Amino acid sequence: MFNVIPGNPGELHRYLITRFLASGVAISLLVGALVYYWESWRVEMRAFELAVVSAKHFDSPAMRKLLAAGGQADHPELADQLEKSRFIGIRVFDLSGKVLMEAWGSGEATNLRSSVQAHRHDFPIPGKYHNNWLTSDGGDFVQVVIPLLDSMNLAVAYFEGIYRPDAGTLYARKHQARGAALTSITAVISALFLLYPILLYPILLYPILLGLTRRSLSLSKSLLDSNLELLQSLGSAIAKRDSDTDTHNYRVTLYAVRLAEAMELNRDNIESLIIGAFLHDVGKIGIPDQILLKPGRLTAEEFEIMKRHVVFGGEIIQDSTWLKRARDVVLFHHEKFDGSGYPHGAHGKDIPLGARLFAVVDVFDALMSKRPYKEPLFVEDSLRILRDGAGKHFDSDVVSIFETIATALYGEIGLADKSDLQAALKTIIGKYF
Numbered sequence: 001m002f003n004v005i006p007g008n009p010g011e012l013h014r015y016l017i018t019r020f021l022a023s024g025v026a027i028s029l030l031v032g033a034l035v036y037y038w039e040s041w042r043v044e045m046r047a048f049e050l051a052v053v054s055a056k057h058f059d060s061p062a063m064r065k066l067l068a069a070g071g072q073a074d075h076p077e078l079a080d081q082l083e084k085s086r087f088i089g090i091r092v093f094d095l096s097g098k099v100l101m102e103a104w105g106s107g108e109a110t111n112l113r114s115s116v117q118a119h120r121h122d123f124p125i126p127g128k129y130h131n132n133w134l135t136s137d138g139g140d141f142v143q144v145v146i147p148l149l150d151s152m153n154l155a156v157a158y159f160e161g162i163y164r165p166d167a168g169t170l171y172a173r174k175h176q177a178r179g180a181a182l183t184s185i186t187a188v189i190s191a192l193f194l195l196y197p198i199l200l201y202p203i204l205l206y207p208i209l210l211g212l213t214r215r216s217l218s219l220s221k222s223l224l225d226s227n228l229e230l231l232q233s234l235g236s237a238i239a240k241r242d243s244d245t246d247t248h249n250y251r252v253t254l255y256a257v258r259l260a261e262a263m264e265l266n267r268d269n270i271e272s273l274i275i276g277a278f279l280h281d282v283g284k285i286g287i288p289d290q291i292l293l294k295p296g297r298l299t300a301e302e303f304e305i306m307k308r309h310v311v312f313g314g315e316i317i318q319d320s321t322w323l324k325r326a327r328d329v330v331l332f333h334h335e336k337f338d339g340s341g342y343p344h345g346a347h348g349k350d351i352p353l354g355a356r357l358f359a360v361v362d363v364f365d366a367l368m369s370k371r372p373y374k375e376p377l378f379v380e381d382s383l384r385i386l387r388d389g390a391g392k393h394f395d396s397d398v399v400s401i402f403e404t405i406a407t408a409l410y411g412e413i414g415l416a417d418k419s420d421l422q423a424a425l426k427t428i429i430g431k432y433f
Contacts, residue, residue, distance in 0.1 A: 024184070024185055025185065027184055028181040028182070028184035028185040029181060031180045031181055031183075031184045032178065032180050032181030032184075034180075035180040035181075039169075040133070042169075043142055043163075043165050043169055044131050044142055044144070046163070046165070046169075047131060047142040047144040047161065047163035048129055048131065048144055048146070050085045050086060050087065050144075050161060050163060051129070051144045051145075051146050051159060051161045051163075052146065053085070054081050054084070054085050054087065054090065054159065054161060055146060055148055055159045057077065057081060058092070058148050058157070058159065064150065064156065067092070067094075067100060067148070067156060067157050068156070078090050078092075078101060078102065078103030079103050081103070082103055082104075082105050085161070085163075086163055086164060086165075086166075087105075087161040087162055087163055087164075088104065088105040088112065088141070088162055088163075088164050089102070089103070089104045089105065089112065089113060089116060089160075089161070089162035090102060090103050090104075090159070090160065090161055090162070091116075091159075091160040092148075092157055092158065092159055092160070093123070093157060093158040093160065094157055094158075095123075095155065095156070095157065095158075097123060100157065112134070112136040112137070112139075112141065112162065115134055115136045116134065116143065116162055119132075119134065119143070121143065121145055121160075122145070123145065123147070123158050124145060124146065124147055124158075125147070125155070126147050126149055126153055126154065126155055128147075129144060129145065129146045130144070130145040130146075131143060131144040131145070134162070139164070140165065140170055141162055141163060141164055141165075142162070142163040142165070143160065143161075143162055143163075144160070144161050144163060145158055145159070145160045146158070146159050147159075224433055227322045227323075228429060228433070230323075231275060231278050231279065231323070232278065234278075234279055234282055235249040235278040235279055235282070236249070237285070238281055238282050238284050238285055239281075246418075247417075247418050247421055248365060248369065249277070249278050249280075250418070250421035250422065250424075250425055251365050251413055251414060251416075251421065252277050252280070252358070252361050252362050252365050253274055253277040253278050253425060253428075254409075254413045254421065254424055254425060254428065255361035255364065255365060255409055255413060256273050256274075256277045256357060256358050256361050257270060257273065257274060257277075257428050257432075258405065258409055258413075259357055259360070259361060259398070259401065259402055259405065260273055260354075260357060262401050262402075262404070262405055263357065263398070263401055265353070265357075267432060269353070269354060270432055271325065271432050271433065272325040272326065272328065272329075272354060273329065273354045273357070273358065274428065274429070274432065275322075275323065275325050275326040276325070276326035276327070276328060276329025276330055276333075276354060276355075276358065277329060277358055277361075278326075279313065279317065279323065279326045279329075279330055280313075280326075280329050280330055280333050280358065280362065281309065281313070282313045282316055282317065282330065283308070283309035283310055283311065283312030283313025283314070283315075283316060283330065284309045284312075284313075285312070285316070286308070286309065286312035286316075287305065287306060287308070287309050287312070288305070291305055291306055292306070295372070295373075307334070307342045307343060308343070310330065310331055310332075310333070310334055310342070310343050311331070311343055313330040313331070314327060314330055314331045317330060328352035328354045328355050329352075329354050329355050329358045331343070331344075331355075332344075332346060332351050332352050332355035333355050333358050333359055333362060334359075335351045335355060335359075336359075336392065336393045336394075337351070337356070337391060337392060337393060337394055337395050337396075338391070338392045338393070340392075341393075348395075351395075356394070356395040356398055357395075357398050359393070359394060360386060360394050360395075360398050360399055360402050361402070363385075363386065363389075363393075363394075364382055364383075364386060364402070364406065365414070367381075367382040367385060368382055368410060368414055379406060379407050379410050382406075383403055383406055386399050386402070386403070387399060387403070
């Protein structure tokens with residue numbers, strides 16, 4: 001649960017240097033990446049600006065008419081656009097993506113042309129543009145595409161330019177990032193040398209860190225103990241008010257944890273389950289005594305009031321960061337797999353797994369416990385009732401797994417006295433919290 005510092009000064013020495021260097025490498029890589037992307041973005045913006053300027057050539061009525069007529073593959077004025085810009089290739093597409101006209105420079109443009117034609121790109125909507133980097137014969141180029149708009153700002157065609165950055169720009173893009181990363185790691189190593197006299201004698205620093213860590217651990221443990229005491233106090237209080245013993249809370253919590261382990265739930269889920277199991281009926285605090293303590297059968301109206309205890313429970317725990325982890329069990333442990341439960345009528349896997357799991361052990365413990373109005377059942381009779389309820393009241397998968405461990409669990413937990421249950425719960429708490 002806690003990160004503890006190394007156990008001796010030598011380990012602390014290595015720990016600090018390793019962490020320092022690891023952080024320096026991470027920072028250097030981040031700086032290098034940021035510089036690289038910044039330089040790339042600058043080149044892309046330059047290509048976009050050139051494309052906007054070149055696209056103005058197509059704003060004249062004559063050019064719009066030419067585009068509407070299907071273009072002219074060897075339109076001579078495109079060559080002039082190549083001279084005026086740093087584009088080494090220009091293409092114009094219709095709205096379907098068909099090339100209407102194009103022009104290419106000499107030299108590497110001949111080899112690049114096949115790479116560009118093989119690359120299918122997006123055609124952006126008005127107000128957007130598309131660009132990407134291409135590599136051909138060891139050179140890097142930017143392909144930029146913008147829409148050509150009419151007077152109504154509707155796209156009538158698309159302009160594509162292939163931009164060749166100058167050698168200085170490409171050098172800056174590739175090498176400034178490397179230089180920035182090297183500068184950062186050099187600064188980190190220099191700082192390490194400056195701090196090394198301190199790190200060389202960690203015995204001076206170690207007692208301070210150890211003391212602070214122990215103090216932090218002590219405060220954290222004290223807070224955890226307080227939360228656990230609150231948990232047990234609330235659970236015991238409602239058990240006393242419900243004319244029951246609080247051993248029920250201990251048993252169902254231990255049953256639930258062992259079932260969760262058999263189902264291979266993760267640590268966080270089991271921690272929440274422990275809190276929820278102990279507080280599952282905390283909302284009964286809000287139920288009037290004449291209903292909660294009524295010895296006979298409840299009327300329909302009284303049962304509707306009794307059902308509200310799950311909602312009351314949710315309200316009681318919702319303002320506590322630690323206790324509200326019990327929400328799934330507190331609010332949903334009376335839901336049924338077929339949707340006939342309360343308070344929400346949740347169905348199947350919509351019921352949180354912790355609540356589906358807890359419903360099985362809660363009913364099992366009730367069946368196996370002596371009450372003023374009934375004697376305890378045998379294990380096999382209780383399991384038969386659970387099987388009969390599988391798919392209706394309970395999740396069949398949960399019942400199947402519980403059947404494999406129920407008899408052993410009852411012998412270990414169901415027959416234990418309060419002191420043994422408290423000791424077992426303390427062990428569970430130590431394991432998970």
